[in-house]
Amino acid sequence: MGSLAVDGPPTGYFYRHTDNEPYALVKSCSPLYIETVNGQRILDATGGASVSAVGHRHARVKKAINLQLDEVEYCHPSFFKTTAALQLADLLVESTDGALTRACFTASGKLGKLNPHFSELQANYISGSEAVEMAMKLARQYFLEIDPNTRRHRFIARQASWHGCTVGTLAVGDFKVRKAPYIPVLPDNVSHVLPCHTYRGLKKNESHEAYVARLAQNLEDEFYRVGPETVCAFIVEPIVGTALGCVPPLPGYLEAMKAVCDRHGALFIYDEIMCGLGRSGTRHAWQAEGTPPDIEIVGKTLASGYAPLSAVLINEKVIEALRRGSGCFTHGQTFQILPVSCAAALEVQRIIQEDDLVTNVARMGALLSSLLHARFDPHPYVGDIRGRGLFWCIEFVADRATKAPFPAVLNLAKRMANRGLEPGYDISLFAANGSADGWLGDHFLLCPPYIVSESDVEEIVKRVVKVVESVFEDVRREGLLKGMVDGLSEGEKGEALPNGAGPNDALTSGGEPDEKSMNGSHGISGIGAIERSQGAPIAA
Numbered sequence: 001m002g003s004l005a006v007d008g009p010p011t012g013y014f015y016r017h018t019d020n021e022p023y024a025l026v027k028s029c030s031p032l033y034i035e036t037v038n039g040q041r042i043l044d045a046t047g048g049a050s051v052s053a054v055g056h057r058h059a060r061v062k063k064a065i066n067l068q069l070d071e072v073e074y075c076h077p078s079f080f081k082t083t084a085a086l087q088l089a090d091l092l093v094e095s096t097d098g099a100l101t102r103a104c105f106t107a108s109g110k111l112g113k114l115n116p117h118f119s120e121l122q123a124n125y126i127s128g129s130e131a132v133e134m135a136m137k138l139a140r141q142y143f144l145e146i147d148p149n150t151r152r153h154r155f156i157a158r159q160a161s162w163h164g165c166t167v168g169t170l171a172v173g174d175f176k177v178r179k180a181p182y183i184p185v186l187p188d189n190v191s192h193v194l195p196c197h198t199y200r201g202l203k204k205n206e207s208h209e210a211y212v213a214r215l216a217q218n219l220e221d222e223f224y225r226v227g228p229e230t231v232c233a234f235i236v237e238p239i240v241g242t243a244l245g246c247v248p249p250l251p252g253y254l255e256a257m258k259a260v261c262d263r264h265g266a267l268f269i270y271d272e273i274m275c276g277l278g279r280s281g282t283r284h285a286w287q288a289e290g291t292p293p294d295i296e297i298v299g300k301t302l303a304s305g306y307a308p309l310s311a312v313l314i315n316e317k318v319i320e321a322l323r324r325g326s327g328c329f330t331h332g333q334t335f336q337i338l339p340v341s342c343a344a345a346l347e348v349q350r351i352i353q354e355d356d357l358v359t360n361v362a363r364m365g366a367l368l369s370s371l372l373h374a375r376f377d378p379h380p381y382v383g384d385i386r387g388r389g390l391f392w393c394i395e396f397v398a399d400r401a402t403k404a405p406f407p408a409v410l411n412l413a414k415r416m417a418n419r420g421l422e423p424g425y426d427i428s429l430f431a432a433n434g435s436a437d438g439w440l441g442d443h444f445l446l447c448p449p450y451i452v453s454e455s456d457v458e459e460i461v462k463r464v465v466k467v468v469e470s471v472f473e474d475v476r477r478e479g480l481l482k483g484m485v486d487g488l489s490e491g492e493k494g495e496a497l498p499n500g501a502g503p504n505d506a507l508t509s510g511g512e513p514d515e516k517s518m519n520g521s522h523g524i525s526g527i528g529a530i531e532r533s534q535g536a537p538i539a540a
Contacts, residue, residue, distance in 0.1 A: 031055030050447040053301035068343035084342035128273035129164025131310035145325030176438035233267035241274035245393030281362035281389030307341035357450040405436035413442035427463040
């Protein structure tokens with residue numbers, strides 16, 4: 001029957017595992033809960049992969065989708081446009097309020113609205129990975145429009161970042177457990193600089209201002225290393241998502257990075273697929289810093305999971321270059337403005353606005369932060385609690401003094417995610433690995449829907465505490481905890497965090513990981529490391 005299943009009824013379904021996928025079968029859902037066929041009611045404390053904004057089964061979104069289906073379910077974007085796509089574009093553009101206002105034009109010549117930073121929503125996409133690649137292509141074409149003989153073809157990104165799972169976005173990202181097996185087929189026009197990560201990157205006795213200046217110099221040095229005339233753009237997650245776990249920038253960091261880009265004529269791209277559109281407590285994460293990009297990528301909460309959709313926002317400078325040149329972006333996809341997706345996203349974003357959910361994100365995020373710190377700051381194996389809005393992470397360490405991570409074979413983050421899904425615990429945790437050096441390090445994310453109340457946040461923390469206590473009790477009882485921690489060599493402990501500085505300092509001055517790091521340090525192969533992370537979803 002073409003089935004890859006070994007146990008259970010035959011099935012043609014293949015997500016990752018060749019045998020039956022070890023995931024519960026969903027029966028139904030309610031705003032904050034996923035209900036399975038075995039009767040479990042699981043609190044969706046992660047919004048899937050930081051996707052859900054307005055919660056599950058929202059009546060208004062369901063109605064909007066049905067109304068759109070009654071009008072048109074599909075039309076090709078090179079032949080037609082739809083009201084839903086146009087209204088969504090205007091809504092997103094208007095959400096980027098700022099000091100600049102100018103009459104802008106799209107590549108097709110449509111008159112744009114007077115908008116402060118972004119002239120037009122250039123395109124809608126099915127996945128975040130495709131949207132990131134679209135932004136990269138757009139950056140390249142921007143320079144071609146200005147100079148057909150331009151040498152600009154390179155991109156600079158940051159170590160320990162995640163921008164997607166396609167070939168192009170894997171090259172831009174630096175999530176080693178997911179990237180390592182594919183390095184031989186990845187493009188080589190991307191290099192990486194240090195991230196802004198105070199927990200693991202700030203040196204002893206270094207001020208925040210000095211740290212930001214050091215990072216700016218690191219980016220400056222990388223421009224000169226590869227040739228500033230060859231760089232199209234610098235791309236960052238303003239708040240790092242999966243790879244490091246909800247790491248916000250220091251005040252002044254984005255401004256300093258943009259200054260370097262401007263000095264060398266490169267574009268500045270924000271990947272806000274995971275942290276944007278209200279998730280961090282402002283409509284766009286960059287608005288808290290006051291430093292707008294040239295291009296911004298959003299997704300996930302854009303349509304809140306009701307339909308697949310991501311988007312790219314573009315500033316006037318880029319649009320103007322296209323208008324004065326070819327007048328057209330050389331790109332297009334079959335489902336680029338899928339009417340149902342645009343209608344769903346439009347209604348989701350209207351709900352967020354009308355119900356003032358971004359304010360709720362900020363309020364409930366402050367409560368979540370307070371409760372997490374109260375319960376976990378004293379924990380002997382919690383290294384850091386970080387985040388913003390409803391985007392939070394707990395990182396676990398074997399030694400709080402040295403910040404040494406747990407050995408990979410303990411599978412701590414995966415254990416916690418799996419435990420959360422067991423009956424009696426009933427909570428989803430977005431687990432990931434590699435936060436210490438790309439291979440070692442255990443953390444999980446909490447990113448619940450924007451509609452949570454105080455009692456919901458309290459329940460989330462209550463269940464998280466129960467999961468963490470249960471897992472550590474297990475490893476203690478199994479004799480693993482003491483043995484694993486004591487078994488770490490001084491080299492392993494020091495390698496993870498020399499002088500409290502973190503894995504960043506172990507990377508080469510050119511911004512690229514060394515050969516050992518890229519091929520799997522600590523005796524972990526690329527495929528083996530990926531298998532270790534299989535308990536966590538892979539976000540687009």
